[in-house]
Every structure is written in C-alpha cells, then in structure tokens.
Amino acid sequence: MSYHATTPDVVCSLSEAIACMTEGADASVKTMFATTSIVETFVRMSNYATTPDAVRSLSAAIAGITEGVDAFVMAVFATTAIV
Numbered sequence: 897m898s899y900h901a902t903t904p905d906v907v908c909s910l911s912e913a914i915a916c917m918t919e920g921a922d923a924s925v926k927t928m929f930a931t932t933s934i935v936e937t938f939v940r941m942s943n944y945a946t947t948p949d950a951v952r953s954l955s956a957a958i959a960g961i962t963e964g965v966d967a968f969v970m971a972v973f974a975t976t977a978i979v
Contacts, residue, residue: 901941904950910941911953918960923969929961930969939977 901907918926938958945954958978962970 899940902944904944904947907941907945907950908947908953911945911950911957914957915953915960918957921960923965926961926965927969930965930972932972934961935973935975935978 901910914929918929938954941954945951958973962973
C-alpha cells in the first residue's frame with residue numbers, strides 16, 4: 897500500500913484510515929498492525945509526509961497503534977527509522 901502513497905495527500909488519507917481503524921481498538925486489533933511490513937510502510941510514507949497535515953496524520957496513525965499496548969507492539973516500532 898505504501899508504494900502508492902507518494903504524495904502528501906495520499907499519505908494523509910492512508911494514515912487517517914489506519915488511525916480510524918486503531919483508535920479505541922483493543923490490543924488484539926493493534927497487534928495485527930505490529931508487523932515489520934507495517935513499520936516499513938510507515939518509513940516509506942514518511943518520505944512523502946512533507947506537509948504539516950501529512951506529518952500529523954502519520955504520527956496519529958503510529959500513536960493509534962502504539963498507545964495502550966504491551967511492550968512487544970511498542971518494540972516493533974522502536975527502530976532507528978521510526979524513532
């Protein structure tokens with residue numbers, strides 16, 4: 897999916913969709929997003945998050961996945977590319 901997110905508007909839209917799916921979701925839903933491929937997706941999309949809205953949306957999507965979960969999920973996102 898990130899290969900098609902090559903403009904700030906698309907990054908914003910995709911990030912908002914992910915944030916909507918994870919907002920208020922329980923840990924089992926968020927764990928489904930705690931994969932290397934999802935982290936790599938966020939890293940690729942970050943190259944195109946060149947507007948304030950795109951950066952906010954991308955950050956909100958990551959926060960939506962990592963908030964209120966166990967250390968495993970947080971560790972998946974604790975890479976040098978994300979931090």
